[in-house]
Amino acid sequence: MLETIQAINGSASFNRWAGFEVTRAQDGEAELRLRWRAEDMGQYAGFLHAGLTAGLLDTVCGFAAATVAGRVLASHFSVNCMSPAVGRSFVARGRVVKAGRKQVFASAELFAVGEGDAAEKLVATGSAILVPVEAAPA
Amino acid sequence: MLETIQAINGSASFNRWAGFEVTRAQDGEAELRLRWRAEDMGQYAGFLHAGLTAGLLDTVCGFAAATVAGRVLASHFSVNCMSPAVGRSFVARGRVVKAGRKQVFASAELFAVGEGDAAEKLVATGSAILVPVEAAPA
Amino acid sequence: MLETIQAINGSASFNRWAGFEVTRAQDGEAELRLRWRAEDMGQYAGFLHAGLTAGLLDTVCGFAAATVAGRVLASHFSVNCMSPAVGRSFVARGRVVKAGRKQVFASAELFAVGEGDAAEKLVATGSAILVPVEAAPA
């Protein structure tokens, strides 16, 4: 399953550009890692841009859903930004909360990892509704 | 005001990488444009990646808020994905719904623009809560 | 169509208890009115309770959706509370933003109406995702 999700990840040009790395994907759970690059990932204050915060949270929810429901498309996602997203790298962990036939509900957390990869700090949370592609999304 | 917002836009490395262009910013409203690049902006099916959909919607909400509240940080945003985000370019339009002292509420739409720039198609909507930076966000 | 939606409204015991009144329902739009009662509708500070704010917004989104998609169930809704919900009565107006086969996206505003019914004040906004019942929701 991990290799399947990694192949999907590799087929997305944005994920390749950013360097999303799938480090776990099974049984309704997924984990995604990103190494910070100041030169093309920042918002105006130098934190990780909301587009990458959302991109990581939405993607890890989608991959968690894909482990139980196959290919999916997000119809809704929301993000709570709790602390400035500052770190040497970031790790997003997602899980399926409820997998229905027409909709899969998933949620995720995004952590910043500092120097020495010692401590993880929660910087954002998110949730998503994924529609299985076979079911012809809205 | 437009030049002020364009300067903020230019100070964000992600925005420069993506090529966000601020084409309007005044009186609680803002408009942002993005030219599609297949080589680094797609999700696995070739649509605009959720990270860019969210990045455009969140950023245009922030810029609309900035026209009335100065520098802001998003504490929450949500995105509804209504149609596959496929186009030659994209335009996001945001507006402030309510500007409070501690929180600014904004909403936005994202449109795909096709060949000839003739027709705009609604592909996603979003809303955001922005916290003025002077007010020391949560 | 208005009579059909009013009949659905009358079949819901919570709506009857609260006194929800459907004053418009056609072509993807709906309007719902509620008369304030201090004795059973307040939160601790005496404003309209979030349950009624959400109940009005979710219901008016559902009724707007029902005018184009038949019976629906909400799978997601969100509410932004912009001002204290204080008034002699309240009016919620909802509209369908996009009606898909599997999901209907709708949004709504809630206004407080004061003495003399003269002025409406925006107190909350909301959005909802509705799943047509025939399509067997999640």
Add this chain to the structure above:
Amino acid sequence: MLETIQAINGSASFNRWAGFEVTRAQDGEAELRLRWRAEDMGQYAGFLHAGLTAGLLDTVCGFAAATVAGRVLASHFSVNCMSPAVGRSFVARGRVVKAGRKQVFASAELFAVGEGDAAEKLVATGSAILVPVEAAPA
């Protein structure tokens, strides 16, 4: 602390009408119970109305926040409806995810409890942003 939160609960007329019962409130967590009444709590299909689903989730998030931040007002909340809310009673459990000075982020689950109070079934999840009242909400 439990008695303080129960007193706040008792001061809200909607909570008294519905019969919200605070069964836990300490250290950033809270639990709320509701006994089902078909005669005034249902939506058109006979499930618990979205207004009560949202009311329980928003209130339990607010009470969890109140244990660490004093009196609060919700500025945003969202609800995912995962299964029909059918039960003899309902229990909502909320917790603070991050307590900032200006905003408190909380999340909650709503469970339906069946005959014999044997099994709990997850029917909805929610999240809320609460603004401490002393901090003068938006």
